[in-house]
Amino acid sequence: MRRRSISRRRLLAGAGAGGAALALRAAFGDGARASPLVQPPEGISPQLLGQLAQYANSPLPPDRAAQLMPLLAEPLAALRRLRPPGYDDLAPTVSFRVPVEG
Amino acid sequence: MSAQELVYLSLREAADLVRQRQVSPVELLDAVLARTEALEPRLNVYITPMFEQARAAAREAEREILAGQYRGPLHGIPIALKDNYWTQGVRTTAGSKFLAEFVPPEDGTVVAKLRAAGAVITGKCNMHELAIGGSTTNPHYGATHNPWRLDRIPGGSSGGSTAAVAAGLCYAATGTDTAGSIRQPAAYCGIVGLKGTYGRVSIYGIVPLSWSLDHAGPFARTVEDVALVMNTIAGYDPKDGTSANVPVPDFTASLNAGLEGLRLGVPRAYFYEQLDPEVRAAVEAALGVLRDLGASIEEVNFPSAPQALILYPFLSRPEAASFQERFLRTRPDDYGDVRPNVELGELVLATDYLRAQRLRTAMRQELEALLTRVDALITPTTRTTAHPIGQPFTQVEGRPITLFNLWVGLTVPFDLTGSPALSVPCGFSSEGLPIGLQIVGRAWDEATVLRIGAAYERATPWHQRHPAL
Numbered sequence: 001m002r003r004r005s006i007s008r009r010r011l012l013a014g015a016g017a018g019g020a021a022l023a024l025r026a027a028f029g030d031g032a033r034a035s036p037l038v039q040p041p042e043g044i045s046p047q048l049l050g051q052l053a054q055y056a057n058s059p060l061p062p063d064r065a066a067q068l069m070p071l072l073a074e075p076l077a078a079l080r081r082l083r084p085p086g087y088d089d090l091a092p093t094v095s096f097r098v099p100v101e102g
Numbered sequence: 103m104s105a106q107e108l109v110y111l112s113l114r115e116a117a118d119l120v121r122q123r124q125v126s127p128v129e130l131l132d133a134v135l136a137r138t139e140a141l142e143p144r145l146n147v148y149i150t151p152m153f154e155q156a157r158a159a160a161r162e163a164e165r166e167i168l169a170g171q172y173r174g175p176l177h178g179i180p181i182a183l184k185d186n187y188w189t190q191g192v193r194t195t196a197g198s199k200f201l202a203e204f205v206p207p208e209d210g211t212v213v214a215k216l217r218a219a220g221a222v223i224t225g226k227c228n229m230h231e232l233a234i235g236g237s238t239t240n241p242h243y244g245a246t247h248n249p250w251r252l253d254r255i256p257g258g259s260s261g262g263s264t265a266a267v268a269a270g271l272c273y274a275a276t277g278t279d280t281a282g283s284i285r286q287p288a289a290y291c292g293i294v295g296l297k298g299t300y301g302r303v304s305i306y307g308i309v310p311l312s313w314s315l316d317h318a319g320p321f322a323r324t325v326e327d328v329a330l331v332m333n334t335i336a337g338y339d340p341k342d343g344t345s346a347n348v349p350v351p352d353f354t355a356s357l358n359a360g361l362e363g364l365r366l367g368v369p370r371a372y373f374y375e376q377l378d379p380e381v382r383a384a385v386e387a388a389l390g391v392l393r394d395l396g397a398s399i400e401e402v403n404f405p406s407a408p409q410a411l412i413l414y415p416f417l418s419r420p421e422a423a424s425f426q427e428r429f430l431r432t433r434p435d436d437y438g439d440v441r442p443n444v445e446l447g448e449l450v451l452a453t454d455y456l457r458a459q460r461l462r463t464a465m466r467q468e469l470e471a472l473l474t475r476v477d478a479l480i481t482p483t484t485r486t487t488a489h490p491i492g493q494p495f496t497q498v499e500g501r502p503i504t505l506f507n508l509w510v511g512l513t514v515p516f517d518l519t520g521s522p523a524l525s526v527p528c529g530f531s532s533e534g535l536p537i538g539l540q541i542v543g544r545a546w547d548e549a550t551v552l553r554i555g556a557a558y559e560r561a562t563p564w565h566q567r568h569p570a571l
Contacts, residue, residue: 049449052449053448053449056448056449058430058445058448058449059430059431059434060445060448060449064442064445067442068442068445068446068449071442071446072446072449072450075412075415075416076416076454078412079412079413079416079454079457079458079461080454080457082409082412082457082461084406084461084464086464087460087461087464090460090461090463090464091460091463092456092459092460092462092463093314093459093460093462093463093466093518094314094459
């Protein structure tokens, strides 16, 4: 059975004003440092997870979104609260190596 | 020599006897297989035994050695593999239903190196489903039991391998460590386990869990024995995109160098909090031994270490979901209890994954700076001893604890930093369960980690105890 898809625009719209705030704060630089640049994801709901699963084309049964939500929401809030000094200068740790032979 | 004495020789001792032709590889294998036959119904170590292939390999090793073609210390030595290591022609399940019939077309690099060294592969060991967990209570292949107390877990995810080594069913084994799956089961089973620096041992031909975190490494009953296996399996592998092209030392070279002049850091915050009192007592006693051996003990701080508990799910889950995408799409009901981890991995935004990878860089930098002031860190490997099968502890020292923190809270920071880390036995609880000591070193400095472990081992009797099976 084909699952109903969701557009990226609709998904992002569902994320609320946080995304716009992030863009603005990023544009205005360190002036926003005193407060977290990214708000804790208080708006996460089973419905949103269901939409995200649709966007990801993930076979997530509707009832499972509610079960998974607590496993994601609190850790995500904790992750987004982390912002040590120098964060903006950090490059990601990645497993990537250009072979010598090119 | 009794059968019990034969199976509990160290790998080095067995290798010396084989080299001197006082014991043949066939005799070694017969001894461990007889013991396996007697104990396997109680332990459930193997998913796929390879006993017939092992007998053929032992006969071949015997023939070569008698012909003067001795290959080195692993020649003719029975060694078991975690069942996520590819073995040509022998199924490799990774503890999953999805791969129950998967027969790899070739050996992975570590397996190929072990075979080239003449090792006798005894079989493929049970593990936590897809390596996503720390108990080896596998929904498809059954629970592996801890040889020290059969009602306890052996740890995981490499629990079949560690149970096999502890029970005298082989002289060494392989494992993988993404959050602690080498060091935690080594601690729970009272043996030695080494996770080398990320990139030190090839992960080509190992069923992945999380590419940026997966490490491969050895188990054995002594520090020297894991060093001997590392000498064979370490090294650059062009087939593995994460493999590092750095010089490989002789890992046995500095085992007898002692501890004089070494500075050992003790990160009390986080690593010495929320511990079982018997674990705390054993590790404090171990610090005393290290001090008596000539090391200076300094209190240090690794403030970002607890963040590993937060970062890990956002690193490992998306990577696992990427590899397992086909499983989740086509056979979601074939998962056991690890399915939510993979489902959640599909719902992590790329920006959050990269946020975790950037914060991981900060952790690495912080530890790197700390390890300019001390030569190694000393911590407990786990917060408690092994818990009863199916009944994980939910509190430690009267405070609630998550399953993840219980299993790998003290090991996972060093997967994120990619540091070499060793677990050695450092005592037993009043219930007779082993306790592990973790030694963490600078990147590429496995030699110092092994040196510290060897000095501690020489000064203590723990590695000489064996489970009464």
